[in-house]
Amino acid sequence: MPTAITADSVGLVSPRVAHFTAPLKLACGRTLTDYHLIYETYGTLNAQASNAVLICHALSGHHHAAGYHSMDDTKPGWWDSCIGPGKPIDTNQFFVVSLNNLGGCNGSLGPLSLNPATGKAYGADFPMVTVEDWVHSQARLADRLGINQWAAVVGGSLGGMQALQWSISYPDRIRHAVVIASAPRLSAQNIAFNEVARQAILSDPEFCGGHFQEQNLIPKRGLMLARMVGHITYLSDDAMGAKFGRDLKNDKLNYDFNSVAFQVESYLRYQGEEFSGRFDANTYLLMTKALDYFDPAAAYNDDLVRTLEVAKADFCLMSFTTDWRFSPARSREIVDALLEARKNVSYLEIEASQGHDAFLLPIPRYVQAFRTYMNRIAV
């Protein structure tokens, strides 16, 4: 519980839901006849509607990015360190919009929602969604909120991919794209890790072909394994070493498989179990596929320079030295292509020991650079 809400917090916030009845044609070929998106806003939209910032979430993220839902909340939104009065995304300056993407499990239309065609939850019948689909659905949310052009679209990891896609799909509707700890597309190794996570879920007998809800089951073991393997890729080897090393859970080796020997095992199991109790298995599958499929240059003969030529936004890219999920080299691929396409681009590689997770953490150099870039944005 926040004993008191500090002056740099957006304070108590409440989500809203926007319903859309115009059909949305998806990349997979299927059409959502109608859908809804849950979102939060922080700050005030100015009269010209020129100060709006869109926050795009990553794999397991959601709309609740900043502030508290109640005084009983133990934790604020997932990016509270970067969104608020005086913070990098300064709510004294910007009107911030943060949504849960289509296919999510936090209130937007997704596998947990009722499928009007069957009267049951979609489950595995929910259509596969792509980063492009999300961007189109976000554009309609912008229309609904009276935002013709975002001052900035901002995201880390899979969120950064959405910011990049915005600059390609809607070049006139975005002035700045802030792309953090991201990549122009997944590598074979990235896809391989996602595939292990998916197979863990798909092979859990309680997944029931994706219709576990009807059986009152949850594929917790599969979700737990998926999260464990994901979590390893979010942390650097160094960060894991510094945090756990080879510390034992109970001072001595126990020579059995059921108890926990090392602290790192205990931590991973906890992370996996906690996640399996709050995240939907079908959403996890959808999100990993959206990651795998993201490849904007594919339509341009794998030429990322040509792909980005259409963009009109200015770009800010940031990466973290020990991030091995989306290493600095992946950000530099984007930077190089943007430079060759003659775009304005700022790039900062931040020394940080925390791996991919760094983008969520209040690392002073990162927060400072992020604030400096955002402060420059004319509204």
Add this chain to the structure above:
Amino acid sequence: MPTAITADSVGLVSPRVAHFTAPLKLACGRTLTDYHLIYETYGTLNAQASNAVLICHALSGHHHAAGYHSMDDTKPGWWDSCIGPGKPIDTNQFFVVSLNNLGGCNGSLGPLSLNPATGKAYGADFPMVTVEDWVHSQARLADRLGINQWAAVVGGSLGGMQALQWSISYPDRIRHAVVIASAPRLSAQNIAFNEVARQAILSDPEFCGGHFQEQNLIPKRGLMLARMVGHITYLSDDAMGAKFGRDLKNDKLNYDFNSVAFQVESYLRYQGEEFSGRFDANTYLLMTKALDYFDPAAAYNDDLVRTLEVAKADFCLMSFTTDWRFSPARSREIVDALLEARKNVSYLEIEASQGHDAFLLPIPRYVQAFRTYMNRIAV
């Protein structure tokens, strides 16, 4: 099938089994009252028994390291590229001994063997074994074969750990330790990956608490997942990228979860399925724990220099630039400690794109350096 056995092959070989009736006290506190080890030998032991080389296998290895069991074999032993006439471990020079470790599933006493106490397979009741236990059991095999001192003990990965342990446990019985792509102990990240693999097996309903044999079941899904996640760590990001990139299985994205989109997914599933049909789940658990627990410096207040002071062997260490499972930095930890302990040590870091798997491959620079070192060994 080998159409003809080439001159640099050890040719057709047959395993033998050695039975031991003296009890073996294990690090876990339990005692094996009797046990057997399956092994192969290549080359001829000289009159002084001074030319014997012990091969130690890695996680999923076994005794069949070189040659063929029959003319119908499609593949030779797992290290055939390095063992044979004129090869780095030259069987014109050396008498090579290669065994399956205790707890293995290829013919030595292990979880698949009959537990005399119950009349059923050991399964999960097989005691946990450590690298030290293996070295003690290998010393008894040496006694049996009339080998008082190994010219060299050689191994990659977990095999390298055994070579290192030999130099500590039996300093008078080993003249050279060849430690390839190895580490003085696992990092938190290494342990984390092993823990994911173990949880995948333990959570497979067909694991049945480790007594699946009695139910005529095999925890194939768990083994498959364990192998998939392991396999990612054996290959470098670059090697995966070069081999698969983002190549699609069927020319286009399929927007479903059950078919395979990318080649790398197909490859991983194949590797996992193939493995699950030939490896024992309890053995996999035991081998990963032996890896986790290996930490010879733990008994010396984490001082690797002091740990290695007792050693009398000369050392050869090799590592591979893109190996991120046991990176060159891990080998250098051993090299630095050996130098500080005033031991003779040769170290080579080999440029190779193949990641950890490189130690199994006929990479010219590696093969050449390996041969040069082994040629120097006086017999």
